[in-house]
Amino acid sequence: MNIYDIAAEAKTSISTVSRVLNNKTNVNPEIKKRVEDILKKYDYKPSAIARGMVSKTMKSIAVLTADVRVSHYARIVHAIEHEFSKSGYNVNVCNTGNSRDECIKYININAEKQVDGIVLIGSIFNELINSEEIISTINNIPVVIANGHVDGSNFYSVMVDDKNAIRSAADYLYDKGYKDLLYVCDMDTASAKTKVNGFKESLKLRDILGVDQKIIKTIYGIEGGKEAADIIIDSGVKFDGVVFGEDITAIGAMKQFKKRGYKIPEDIAIIGCNNCQETLICEPELTTIDNKPELLGKLCAEILRNITEGKTPEKGISIQTEIIEREST
Template sequence: MNIYDISKKAGVSIATVSRVMNGNARVSEKTRQKILDIIAENDYTPNAFARGLGLNTMQTIGLLCADSSDQFFSRAVYYLERALRANHYDAILSCTGPDYDTRTEYLKRLLAKKVDAVILIGSSFIEAVPERNRYIIEAAAEVPIIILNGYLKAPNVYCSLCDDQEIIQQAASACLEHGRQELLFLYRADSYSGRRKLEGFKEAFAAASLPLDSRRIVLFNGSIPETKEKLLSLASEGLTFDTVIAGDDELAIGALKYAKAMNFDIPSQFAIIGYNNSQLGICCEPELTSIDNQLEFCCNNAVAALMSVLDGKPAPGKTMLSANILQRGTTDFF
């Protein structure tokens, strides 16, 4: 039995069956019960396509992320899928990798599946060159686009993100105020988030009227062991640094490995600040001071905004959340 059979047997339209299956109140109680009885008698389970008939909705949201094995992305997918499920929506996940052409192609594929909206997870989807964001703007002409941890001002685009710039500025300023002037900023990608973090780092030095050696800004996309080796290489080249502020916890753990290899006392001789407040931060010794970017709240806010949009209600194009610094064993001055 399919949705057509149910509508025929109940003597109602396909749209009416769809409304009942989606909990729409615009059906009389008598008709609703009649349809539910037919569904129960025939043990019918609607598929996504059937749910979409008559209501112009598939009750399905597309999720795009670069790499679901990354701790930040995997946690974001978990929080988003949980919030969507609570609102009776399914999710389709696609992992694009870092390639720009692949991202644009996967977004087109999701739209072809007639999803109700798409959530872009991570700031890497936002390009520094405006023209390269055209594919997002074009997609937003078809369905609402939600961007998590990034910002793009465009019609039908809604962004939920953390104020990376402000919190990195606060962290770096606190280091400088406590005499830690040999800071190193280590970040992974020239993404929207990465650029905002870098601006915060620069602002701290400008506010303190201190010069900033460009060698203290390191763009490096490596594993934990590779990060350790990178820092050992920088030290061997004569660059001295007593504090690392990292763009994510994995890079920060690499810095911790470096400090231990150099036999530095942590945190008195060498301090480390990570980002994302991931599980990695409590799996090391000493435990890692990390910035909590409020990921769960960010995801819940993104889904709440999306539900408002899908319900025909207004939603802010940009919601900026404040982050917190969680001091653990790799710093002693917050």
């Protein structure tokens, strides 16, 4: 059963059936009921592609993220899906890992599906899609990067002020009387590098020497946090406060610091970043930076929605963070 069969059985035109399918008002009520009865009789479901050709929109958005299991990314995805579902859009979520090949694969798939827009979550995409091959594939599709930036007329950005976030965290600890701070970096993205620069800036403003030696490198996650704690303790360096670029790594470090006899915050103050749910269930509860992922996702959705409605959105928006003080400081 197709639109031609429906028109024939309803004894009307194809264009009239199309108007009924698209909920247009300029249809004779009697004919409309006749068409609707036939649609119900055959349980007819119109092709999304055919409907898209008529309405000039596929009502579909693609969201690419490195790993949707990461709670920070998941919260952004949820906010985007929630915003678009209110407007009847379908949201396709794609996990790319840190692989350029996977990124290219999903970009091509969604370009072929003629999605109405793409959201890229994370500064990792600054590098993953920054090639002529990828950019040319999506040059007719609006793209919003959550906390990233790529030059291009069809690219838009919603940025978190990561530099100011970490600088403020260090300033906060100094203002509370802590003097010997370290920073733990567990990623190699543009955002992670910006966070490191924020920490360095806070120290340099206080004329603290040897800033580079106060940066500890590890891997992301609980085990990376444990490893960082061991590195710090075994190095013999003087410290009374540690700022982390990610909550989950900070929680792993707290676990290891406590295992090795340190009290938090009596011996060490610890701050994480992302304000994930895990910060409330660890012991002590973790002071963290709220980088507002729900707001980030909502703003990304608003930019794309404005474009689909023919409006001209801002090319770049900045979000300011907030320190959430808990028991670890």
